[in-house]
Amino acid sequence: MFSQKDKVQIQQRGSRLEVVEGQIENFRKGFPFLKIDDAATTGNGIIQLDEKGIAESGERFEQGMAAGIEPLKFVPASGAASRMFKALFEALEDCKKTDNPDETLIKNASARQFLVNKEKFAFFSDLEKVAGKNDEKKNCRSWIEYLLNEKGLNYGSLPKGLLKFHKYAEGERTPFEEHLVEGAHYAKDNQNVVRLHFTVSPEHLQAFQEILERVKETYEKELNVTFDVSFSQQKPSTDTIAVDLNNEPFREPDGSLLFRPGGHGALIENLNDLDADIIFIKNIDNVVPDHLKEPTIVYKKALAGVLLKFQEIIFRYQKRLNERDAVALESAFLAEAANFLENTLNVKPPENQYYTEKEELYYYLKEKYNRPLRVCGMVKNEGEAGGGPFFSQNPDGTTSLQIVESSQIDPESVQQQNILQNATHFNPVDLVCGVKNYKGEKYNLTEFTDPATGFISKKSKDGKELKAQELPGLWNGAMSNWNTLFVEVPVETFNPVKTVNDLLREQHL
Incomplete structure (x- = not known):
């Protein structure tokens, strides 16, 4: 299954061949379900x-x-x-399919909630700076893009x-x-x-x-x-x-x-x-x-x-x-x-x-x-x-x-x-x-x-x-x-x- 070149790659990663072979076997067999006897509840397993x-x-x-x-x-x-912004990413994708992106965003419940309340977020002052206070082209779509993408805060790629x-x-x-x-x-x-x-x-x-x-x-x-x-x-x-x-x-x-x-x-x-x-x-x-x-x-x-x-x-x-x-x-x-x-x-x-x-x-x-x-x-x-x-x-x-x-x-x-x-x-x-x-x-x-x-x-x-x-x-x-x-x-x-x-x-x- 593994060539000599593969084995070298595995070794260079600090892993062991038998471990990787075991992982392949896990894929083939699957992991068994756990068997539970009871839920732990107050007084029965929970203090x-x-x-x-x-x-x-x-x-x-x-x-x-x-x-x-x-x-x-x-x-x-x-x-x-990135999962924090899943709904906003999906809303941006929907915008690509329409000639009226702002209307599309407003119809999206998650995007609408974000846009209506954007000033309440702790990061809003930073967002406003990168968006530009006097940017006349600023619209619903651009607010979200500036939040998520590299041209703005890049929050979509950062850790929480x-x-x-x-x-x-x-x-x-x-x-x-x-x-x-x-x-x-x-x-x-x-x-x-x-x-x-x-x-x-x-x-x-x-x-x-x-x-x-x-x-x-x-x-x-x-x-x-x-x-x-x-x-x-x-x-x-x-x-x-x-x-x-x-x-x-x-x-x-x-x-x-x-x-x-x-x-x-x-x-x-x-x-x-x-x-x-x-x-x-x-x-x-x-x-x-x-x-x-x-x-x-x-x-x-x-x-x-x-x-x-x-x-x-x-x-x-x-x-x-x-x-x-x-x-x-x-x-x-x-x-x-x-x-x-x-x-x-x-x-x-x-x-x-x-x-x-x-x-x-x-x-x-x-x-x-x-x-x-x-x-x-x-x-x-x-x-x-x-x-x-x-x-x-x-x-x-x-x-x-x-x-x-x-x-x-x-x-x-x-x-x-x-x-x-x-x-x-x-x-x-x-x-x-x-x-x-x-x-x-x-x-x-x-x-x-x-x-x-x-x-x-x-x-x-x-x-x-x-x-x-x-x-x-x-x-x-x-x-x-x-x-x-x-x-x-x-x-x-x-x-x-x-x-x-x-x-x-x-x-x-």
Whole structure:
């Protein structure tokens, strides 16, 4: 299948031949659907904190920070904002088919909403400058073209992190800046150092660095912190090979293999390169202006406090199991550890699996406790598309809490679809991660993924259809073998910007 020239190309990308061959096999076999046993709901897999619990968890987090725990905030920020403007791009295409483009745009609901409210957007002053205040030729079509295209702001090609989202008296802020400010309120250590890491595309790295250089000193003075900001790019070795519709390697005109980015699941490699005691993960577009940040800050600290509480218990079990002291094989200890694993961490043993031998149960528990821990905020589902919290069956026969996308569930199974429909909560991507063991040693996060949870989609290049493969999602299969806790968080903490007109919502004005 692969020539010597192909093998050299694969090697130069930092990948391995057996990995690429495995990706080809995935195309041929397809990825299996996950089997879910139940939806996680409040009191059944989802922890609900009352006012006292929120305060206690926040205090536990503050005490941990004072004691020297090192936090870090991780923000995937490499994705292009083009989907934000999908409706506007489509409206421009419709304009090409008519002699009256302005009338066509006004009839398009998304375009009309944008045009009528354009002065309300934080980027309007920039848009007006590039459009020209006295340009008599300026019309509905040109406003949108100046927003999206290279002759104007080029927003259609930039990542979300570089777009101006919010207005302030002193100026406008991008989501990148909002994450700096937000991070200063919960991701600072006892020396007031705020560590943040952003994954960005190589072509936009300089733009992010320029914003940081421009605002860093101002925000540090205003917030009494020091920012330690780092960047990384998705590694070429995590790109996946593309195939044609016959599952043969898709080739460029020069005969070389086509590789495509492996999706956000590839960022597990970037996450694995970081060293911190607690890592907060949040999407780049889920930010709000300062006057609405308080609920997010309160619940971020609460989620971290929950992690510290349960991590302390897990560490005790880890120490006893790993060091195999005199108590490790006692029936009472094994029963206690098994009970916590099954009823608190919600990791159930394989059906009809009974550990009659102490040694057998010991090794099972040791394996399940020696894993990273994540606490995931979950919001009540109000119709948002995307993944949610479920009890899912794993390849080893166990059942555990997983974030599952609807596309991973068999659409032909009435029973599975009924469980999906009964889901009450939604994944807003609000994670706090503990990536070290009881000795303070960092886990190799790439060892805790489920490779069988990838995605296959149809794309095209140069007019030819192809199939692309995404790696297991960062908070889906890439974290499949982590211990997981779900905690309900209020919808006020979830304010994503999926379309440009979402910036007209009260949460962003």
